[in-house]
Amino acid sequence: MFVADHPAVPYADPWNIPLSERLRLLRHGKHRIAYYYESANNSTFRYRAYNMVQVLNSEPEDGCCGSYFFQADLHRIEEIADAADVLVICRSGYNNKVNQLLTKFRIRRKRVLFDVDDFVFNTEYAHLIVSTLGLDREDPRVWEDWFAMIGRMGQTLRLCDGAITTNDYLAARITEFAQVPVNVVPNFMNREQLDISDKVFNGKQSNDFVRDGAIHLGYFSGSPSHNLDYAIVEAALESVLESDSRTHLMVVGYIDASPSFARFGNRVIRQPFHDYVNLQRLISRVEFNLMPLQFNIFTNCKSDLKYFESAVVGTLSIASPSQSYACAIRDGENGYLARAHQWASVIRRAIDNIENYPDMATVAYHDARTKYAWFNQRGRILQALGFE
Numbered sequence: 001m002f003v004a005d006h007p008a009v010p011y012a013d014p015w016n017i018p019l020s021e022r023l024r025l026l027r028h029g030k031h032r033i034a035y036y037y038e039s040a041n042n043s044t045f046r047y048r049a050y051n052m053v054q055v056l057n058s059e060p061e062d063g064c065c066g067s068y069f070f071q072a073d074l075h076r077i078e079e080i081a082d083a084a085d086v087l088v089i090c091r092s093g094y095n096n097k098v099n100q101l102l103t104k105f106r107i108r109r110k111r112v113l114f115d116v117d118d119f120v121f122n123t124e125y126a127h128l129i130v131s132t133l134g135l136d137r138e139d140p141r142v143w144e145d146w147f148a149m150i151g152r153m154g155q156t157l158r159l160c161d162g163a164i165t166t167n168d169y170l171a172a173r174i175t176e177f178a179q180v181p182v183n184v185v186p187n188f189m190n191r192e193q194l195d196i197s198d199k200v201f202n203g204k205q206s207n208d209f210v211r212d213g214a215i216h217l218g219y220f221s222g223s224p225s226h227n228l229d230y231a232i233v234e235a236a237l238e239s240v241l242e243s244d245s246r247t248h249l250m251v252v253g254y255i256d257a258s259p260s261f262a263r264f265g266n267r268v269i270r271q272p273f274h275d276y277v278n279l280q281r282l283i284s285r286v287e288f289n290l291m292p293l294q295f296n297i298f299t300n301c302k303s304d305l306k307y308f309e310s311a312v313v314g315t316l317s318i319a320s321p322s323q324s325y326a327c328a329i330r331d332g333e334n335g336y337l338a339r340a341h342q343w344a345s346v347i348r349r350a351i352d353n354i355e356n357y358p359d360m361a362t363v364a365y366h367d368a369r370t371k372y373a374w375f376n377q378r379g380r381i382l383q384a385l386g387f388e
Contacts, residue, residue, distance in 0.1 A: 006203060011277050015040050015046075022069065022073075023067065026080075031063060031385070031387050033084060033088060036069050037068065037070060039071065080104075081101075087105045088114075090115045098156055112159070113384075114157045116163065116165055117166045119173055122154060132294055162180050164185055167184060169301055185380045188308075189374060193309075197313050205362070215246045216269075216286040217237065218283065218315075220289065221251075226255060230255050234258060247267070249268045251271070252279075284315055287315070288350055289318070291325060292320050311367060312372070314361040316350070319337055320338065320340070328367075
């Protein structure tokens with residue numbers, strides 16, 4: 001584990017500001033964009049609405065501004081529709097409120113775009129999605145819930161003038177389904193996430209990446225739907241921990257190591273879910289971030305956010321070669337790629353190459369900061385919105 005001196009920082013959701021202030025953000029500028037999401041959260045809303053608005057408002061002199069709104073704000077729907085030039089509906093299924101919002105912009109002859117970060121809009125793939133997520137396929141409520149959710153999402157998408165998504169592979173799936181123009185704006189790090197990440201990385205680099213001698217493998221789960229992904233790597237982890245006493249496992253978030261790991265005692269560390277700012281500190285402590293994924297159309301639509309969240313704090317990733325991960329990671333240069341049967345051998349190869357860690361981590365850091373920092377996304381966002 002890396003020796004670090006970065007205490008936890010106070011955290012509060014930065015998007016918790018009054019509706020009056022969020023409306024005020026749209027009262028200036030030549031191009032005014034309203035993002036809609038049903039309610040704020042630490043995942044899709046942060047990446048696909050809050051981060052976008054932060055970038056749009058970072059250079060007010062160019063005449064662009066943005067704000068975000070929720071279902072609870074729609075008692076002020078007329079003001080929102082009057083104030084904004086473009087509406088971006090982020091991953092929201094069709095319902096009466098969404099229909100009203102769409103209609104208010106339509107009658108004002110204003111564009112409406114749909115932003116989606118996952119393959120959750122085509123019911124032809126509902127069985128694949130339910131299976132991949134490890135849900136109970138014998139429970140009729142699962143099918144009722146997921147067919148309804150996916151179908152409602154697809155309906156909203158088809159009512160919009162175009163779409164924005166996270167990668168080219170998912171963009172192609174949107175085109176096949178909805179036959180609308182699609183632009184790609186990748187997930188990226190906002191100002192708060194990047195600020196702490198830079199401090200953490202600079203501390204590691206100035207300290208020559210000093211370690212305590214143990215080698216920590218980390219699995220970071222942001223939701224409870226990754227059990228089958230984690231299962232891909234579990235046997236390899238047992239094998240590596242059994243054969244190399246230096247290795248430890250840190251499991252963070254919603255996944256629990258199986259009971260068979262109990263024999264490794266305190267070499268297996270369990271950490272709770274962390275806010276996205278302090279999570280960067282935790283990721284920075286481990287040598288290798290593990291990113292196993294099942295291989296299918298659904299998982300190939302996933303973004304590469306787990307790669308850049310690790311790379312920007314100087315932690316190398318070992319990942320399944322999904323579309324996004326294979327594009328982001330150059331094996332042996334800024335991380336490692338492992339097919340399902342290769343996890344144990346690739347982990348051991350990465351450990352054997354530990355002397356080259358500082359060079360590889362530095363390459364990964366600069367790669368992540370160049371491609372996924374908030375201050376490098378403005379042009380892509382404006383192009384996707386139709387302003388460039």
